[in-house]
Amino acid sequence: MKNMKKSTKTDFATYAGVTAAFLIMYALQRGGHLTSSISGQLVPICCFIVMAVSLNLVVGISGELSLGHAGFMSVGAFGGIIAAQSLAGAIPSAPLRLIVALVVGALCATVVGFVVGVPVLRLRGDYLAIVTLAFGQIIKDLINCLLVGYDSHGLHIVFNISGLKSINDLHLEETGKAIIKGAQGAVGVTKIASFPAGFILVMITLVVILNLVRSRTGRAIMAIRDNRIAAESVGLNITKYKLMAFVISAAMAGAAGALYGLNYGSLVASRFDFNTSILVLVYVVLGGLGNIWGSIIATVVLYMLPEALRQFSDYRMLVYAIILILVMLVTNNAQLKALLGKLIPHKKEAAGNE
Amino acid sequence: MKNTKKIISFIVVMTMILALCSVSAFAAEGETFKIGGIGPLTGGAAIYGNAAMNGAQIAVDEINALGGVQFEFNAQDDTGVAETSVNAYNSLKDWGVQAIVGTVTTAPCISVSAEAYSDRIFMLTPSASSTDVIADKDNMYQVCFTDPNQGIASADYMAENYPDAQIAIIYKNDDAYSQGIRDTFASEAESKGLTVVYEGTFTEDTQTDFSVQVAAAQAAGADMVFLPIYYTPASVILTQANAIGYEPTFFGVDGMDGILSVEGFDASLAEGVMLLTPFSADAEDERTQNFVAAYNDLYGETPNQFAADGYDAMYILYAALQEAGCTPDMSAQDICEALVGVMPTISVDGLTGQGMTWSATGEVSKAPMAVVIKDGVYVLPEAAE
Numbered sequence: 001m002k003n004m005k006k007s008t009k010t011d012f013a014t015y016a017g018v019t020a021a022f023l024i025m026y027a028l029q030r031g032g033h034l035t036s037s038i039s040g041q042l043v044p045i046c047c048f049i050v051m052a053v054s055l056n057l058v059v060g061i062s063g064e065l066s067l068g069h070a071g072f073m074s075v076g077a078f079g080g081i082i083a084a085q086s087l088a089g090a091i092p093s094a095p096l097r098l099i100v101a102l103v104v105g106a107l108c109a110t111v112v113g114f115v116v117g118v119p120v121l122r123l124r125g126d127y128l129a130i131v132t133l134a135f136g137q138i139i140k141d142l143i144n145c146l147l148v149g150y151d152s153h154g155l156h157i158v159f160n161i162s163g164l165k166s167i168n169d170l171h172l173e174e175t176g177k178a179i180i181k182g183a184q185g186a187v188g189v190t191k192i193a194s195f196p197a198g199f200i201l202v203m204i205t206l207v208v209i210l211n212l213v214r215s216r217t218g219r220a221i222m223a224i225r226d227n228r229i230a231a232e233s234v235g236l237n238i239t240k241y242k243l244m245a246f247v248i249s250a251a252m253a254g255a256a257g258a259l260y261g262l263n264y265g266s267l268v269a270s271r272f273d274f275n276t277s278i279l280v281l282v283y284v285v286l287g288g289l290g291n292i293w294g295s296i297i298a299t300v301v302l303y304m305l306p307e308a309l310r311q312f313s314d315y316r317m318l319v320y321a322i323i324l325i326l327v328m329l330v331t332n333n334a335q336l337k338a339l340l341g342k343l344i345p346h347k348k349e350a351a352g353n354e
Numbered sequence: 355m356k357n358t359k360k361i362i363s364f365i366v367v368m369t370m371i372l373a374l375c376s377v378s379a380f381a382a383e384g385e386t387f388k389i390g391g392i393g394p395l396t397g398g399a400a401i402y403g404n405a406a407m408n409g410a411q412i413a414v415d416e417i418n419a420l421g422g423v424q425f426e427f428n429a430q431d432d433t434g435v436a437e438t439s440v441n442a443y444n445s446l447k448d449w450g451v452q453a454i455v456g457t458v459t460t461a462p463c464i465s466v467s468a469e470a471y472s473d474r475i476f477m478l479t480p481s482a483s484s485t486d487v488i489a490d491k492d493n494m495y496q497v498c499f500t501d502p503n504q505g506i507a508s509a510d511y512m513a514e515n516y517p518d519a520q521i522a523i524i525y526k527n528d529d530a531y532s533q534g535i536r537d538t539f540a541s542e543a544e545s546k547g548l549t550v551v552y553e554g555t556f557t558e559d560t561q562t563d564f565s566v567q568v569a570a571a572q573a574a575g576a577d578m579v580f581l582p583i584y585y586t587p588a589s590v591i592l593t594q595a596n597a598i599g600y601e602p603t604f605f606g607v608d609g610m611d612g613i614l615s616v617e618g619f620d621a622s623l624a625e626g627v628m629l630l631t632p633f634s635a636d637a638e639d640e641r642t643q644n645f646v647a648a649y650n651d652l653y654g655e656t657p658n659q660f661a662a663d664g665y666d667a668m669y670i671l672y673a674a675l676q677e678a679g680c681t682p683d684m685s686a687q688d689i690c691e692a693l694v695g696v697m698p699t700i701s702v703d704g705l706t707g708q709g710m711t712w713s714a715t716g717e718v719s720k721a722p723m724a725v726v727i728k729d730g731v732y733v734l735p736e737a738a739e
Contacts, residue, residue, distance in 0.1 A: 035444075035445075035448040036444040036445070036447040036448050037441065037444040037445040037447075037448050039444070040440055040441055040443075040444035041441060041444075044437055137559075140528075141528075141557065144527060144528045144557070164540075164553060166537035166540070166541070167537070168537075168541065181533075182527070182533060183526075183527050183528045183529055183530060183532075183533040184460075184461075184484065184486070184530035184533055184534060185461060185530065187464050187484075187486040188464075188486060188489065188490070191468065260437075264436050264437065264440060264465040264468075265436075265464050265465040265466075265467070265468030265469070266436055266461050266462075266464035266465045266468075266486070267436065267461075268436070268461045268528075268530070269528070270528055270558060271435060271436065271437070306438075307441050307445065310430065310431075310442075310445055313395070313431065314395055314396055314431065316431075317396060
């Protein structure tokens with residue numbers, strides 16, 4: 001342990017912490033000691049951890065602002081649902097189908113992330129924020145136009161731009177079933193997502209992103225964030241590295257979306273609106289930019305908070321907002337930081353490393 | 355060292371969260387039925403959720419005042435989002451819910467009903483009107499009409515009374531309810547030989563300005579505008595049509611109910627608007643009058659159709675529980691099986707229909723009523739002429 005780099009130690013601590021948390025929760029769930037409320041939140045928490053960690057790669061590590069992360073989640077969710085629902089006959093095993101759906105969701109989001117990223121990441125300034133903001137809105141409206149059904153002839157897809165078509169225009173067979181009904185979203189989705197699958201996805205995301213950050217590529221990405229001109233002068237291909245971070249982040253969001261979509265019986269595109277993108281951004285910012293395990297803890301706490309505050313009924317979102325503000329004030333308080341520094345002597349030297 | 359601290363702090367945080375969240379489940383059972391309610395009490399759809407839950411609460415108070423079977427009602431907020439709705443459902447399960455009145459809006463209801471189907475908890479939705487809500491689930495029942503029913507009934511009514519109308523449709527194409535009615539209306543209108551000259555769409559983000567759609571409908575020569583939408587955007591459409599001097603007949607469905615009570619809206623513009631609705635707050639019968647008075651006292655506004663649906667849902671549950679001979683000490687699963695057995699056999703008189711009956715699929719059968727707004731009240735079309 002002594003010879004390890006500090007960053008490597010932190011990474012292993014993150015893996016160990018996540019695994020321990022999973023094992024504890026899974027054992028409690030199996031033993032029936034968890035309330036239904038908490039059991040029901042496990043899978044969405046895993047999804048949002050992946051969302052927050054992947055967004056942290058763009059916002060914290062690569063230093064670009066993305067305001068449309070939920071758009072990639074949306075693409076992945078609907079891609080994954082189409083895959084899972086249409087393959088229900090071909091792949092009877094639910095876990096296998098879930099894996100296929102997650103891969104399809106990630107691929108769809110990768111393609112979309114690439115298309116969005118290529119032109120925008122060539123530019124300097126806040127253009128990525130502007131374009132991803134628009135992308136989030138566009139993808140919502142596009143999915144509202146999407147009609148997808150499945151029968152023995154395969155997939156039927158109609159793009160209902162004029163708004164005049166309905167599910168009957170798919171001309172499905174008697175036995176066929178509609179998967180996505182435009183604005184009505186995906187309905188009758190078979191729930192195949194599970195907590196262990198969510199845990200595995202979180203671990204894959206962590207391994208991919210932590211290794212990327214510690215690699216030569218990761219150092220290049222951070223160098224571009226810290227000083228673009230210096231990075232350019234040593235011959236780094238700016239667009240390539242930024243695109244790499246952005247597309248990997250989109251792919252992870254797509255996989256998270258697929259898992260999320262397959263956890264509920266219905267899904268509408270308006271779920272993945274601007275507010276959802278900002279919610280994930282809040283997880284990242286409160287957890288600390290560039291701080292991966294901070295994102296994880298912030299996501300878990302902030303996701304569970306509104307549910308834990310149910311006894312406040314109508315005022316719970318008000319209380320939630322107050323807690324957010326308090327957290328921001330407290331974590332930025334110089335005196336409190338100094339106090340913490342006295343209590344934990346290691347804190348000071350650690351501060352420089354993160 | 356630093357490692358260990360991090361791991362320890364992580365575990366400590368997890369334990370704290372657990373301690374924070376683990377609310378003690380299973381309160382005292384046996385005296386009262388625990389009825390859960392799920393609906394959007396905050397957020398954009400809050401007016402519908404609050405109305406339905408307030409209506410249900412009035413029914414619970416009345417039922418408890420009767421003596422005999424006692425209800426305990428717990429309404430949970432879902433903000434109109436499927437995910438939150440499932441969370442609300444789970445927290446009701448922890449509370450020990452025995453039957454659920456909800457979910458108020460369609461998309462969350464589909465998600466929650468899938469959960470309730472596998473958990474075997476009986477659900478009765480006041481207002482989630484899509485057929486997907488009840489599809490393939492024997493324990494899911496509706497109080498309101500299904501979307502296809504409304505679309506077909508509207509088209510049939512127009513075909514019968516206005517066969518030569520030039521029809522324009524303005525609907526919200528990111529809303530399951532609006533899109534669902536429009537789809538069935540369009541196909542029924544086609545088979546009945548009605549002429550649709552224009553279709554305009556809008557979304558959640560664009561429902562504050564309709565000048566384009568209204569002008570296009572006017573330009574297309576429409577003399578009948580079908581609005582399968584909720585009353586808030588409808589009030590904007592009426593105002594903007596009036597501003598450009600466009601005076602077609604506006605035709606709405608049950609979501610239009612409530613238009614007379616929109617704040618800041620000149621109710622005189624709604625003169626002549628026709629709508630299909632199961633409920634009218636101005637109905638003369640004693641039960642409606644009492645309900646409207648009670649609602650006004652408690653919440654300071656005139657109840658809309660959602661409130662009436664919520665009120666009826668609770669009485670339907672009451673009737674079904676009595677018919678099935680359920681007692682509060684039964685488990686949710688036993689109650690569910692018993693209610694599934696009796697629902698197709700009972701008939702309930704409510705505010706939104708006399709002699710409501712249900713098919714085993716969960717669909718309600720009651721007569722839609724076409725009314726027209728005259729002098730600020732709903733009257734039957736014959737009386738308006």
